[in-house]
Amino acid sequence: MSNSLKLFLENQLEFFNQHKRVAVFGAGSGGQQVIEWLRKSNITVCRVYDNDPTKHGIPVCGVEVFTPNKQIINDYPVVIASTWNKEIKQQLSELACTLFIDASITGLSNTPITSDWLTQLKWLEEQLVDDDSKLVLEDIAHYLEQPEKGMPKAKYEQYQHPKLHLIKNATIIDGGAFDALSSINLHHHYGLETKVTAFEPDPGNVLKCKQLIANYEHKEKISLIEKGVWDKEETLYFNSSNSVHGASSSANSQGDIQVPVTGIDIALKGHKVHMIKLDVEGAELKALQGAKKTILSDKPILAICLYHYFDDLWILPKYIKELNPKYRFYIGHHTNNWFETVLYAI
Known part of the structure; x- marks a missing residue:
């Protein structure tokens, strides 16, 4: 397998092996799919963030949606689950988020993430x-x-x-x-x-x-x-x-x-x-x-x-x-x- 793809997946595996309680950024259909995938991977989603104010306070897959802000952004490692991943990465940097990963594509999967993917x-x-x-x-x-x-x-x-x-x-x-x-x-x-x-x-x-x-x-x-x-x-x-x-x-x-x-x-x-x-x-x-x-x-x-x-x-x-x-x-x-x-x- 290409070294680049191997390294990318190894980084994702390491992140999800180390962090079993996370927040998901994205309350749309992609975010919902990623939440279900994380649960299959034995990872607990404790919070959901979204920039759409109409979604705030409304549960997604049983998890409440919050406004992303500096006061709470570092409570949990953040998993990006949105087609707006580029903009969200920039936003997280501006919010001084210390730990996040982009699973907007890998999280759209039917099987839990394991070393078997490699x-x-x-x-x-x-x-x-x-x-x-x-x-x-x-x-x-x-x-x-x-x-x-x-x-x-x-x-x-x-x-x-x-x-x-x-x-x-x-x-x-x-x-x-x-x-x-x-x-x-x-x-x-x-x-x-x-x-x-x-x-x-x-x-x-x-x-x-x-x-x-x-x-x-x-x-x-x-x-x-x-x-x-x-x-x-x-x-x-x-x-x-x-x-x-x-x-x-x-x-x-x-x-x-x-x-x-x-x-x-x-x-x-x-x-x-x-x-x-x-x-x-x-x-x-x-x-x-x-x-x-x-x-x-x-x-x-x-x-x-x-x-x-x-x-x-x-x-x-x-x-x-x-x-x-x-x-x-x-x-x-x-x-x-x-x-x-x-x-x-x-």
Whole structure:
């Protein structure tokens, strides 16, 4: 594993091994996820800070939210859990905070932080085929340390890795179509004879999909399924795109809408699938589990987003390898910030 990433994770491990009672800075959705992750890691969250006065005094995950100030900021070590991490670091310095760490990305994980993370990331690096992919892990380390400096982007477009080649009349799954622009781009890039089946559950986004597809000159090649991809057929609560300011919708038991979801194995039963693209806001593992039979039988190319949970960096590749150890892995990154890291499995 890259020395930079190893050192970064060792520093995080040391911090959380030494400090079992902390305060969290950030009362939003990210902060709530980090609080749950800290609890999984046997760390007690004693206080929450946030700059939004409307949140002060209101419990988040059972912990009261306070205004950050010099009188109380050093009562506990501070764990940053917000996309405003750069600004919060500056604020903590101005408040003379003596001990804090940024877990705004690593804290978005399903597994507790242990030394096993180092083992898993080393495994991932050993599975990567080329140096460009391994360099992405180095770039991730630099970004985690200094997010304000940004992150290099791949020279190729997202979901269009140069090693990906499809037959002329391939069937492509676009899991998490959002507004269907990704579906159109996939169809245009991989050939006009390809067929794209797009999945999108959010009603607001479905309208956008229908409008964009209707105006596409090859609209007959793109079909839209108004469901999310999951491991089975059911109905879930979702945070709609409206509730998260136009971002992609995501499964959440406290969500503001209910939407139908299905498995790729169910929806595409009897159809051969040549490529599966997934950007489903943290439901990638569930979606892969719902495509198990398809992956085993058709061996499709996979383009799977890895950035929604930090530990998806190894959890998703490991699941794919368990299904078929012959898959070869590449990683590409497609924005200058944390988002849009993609696993390409061939």
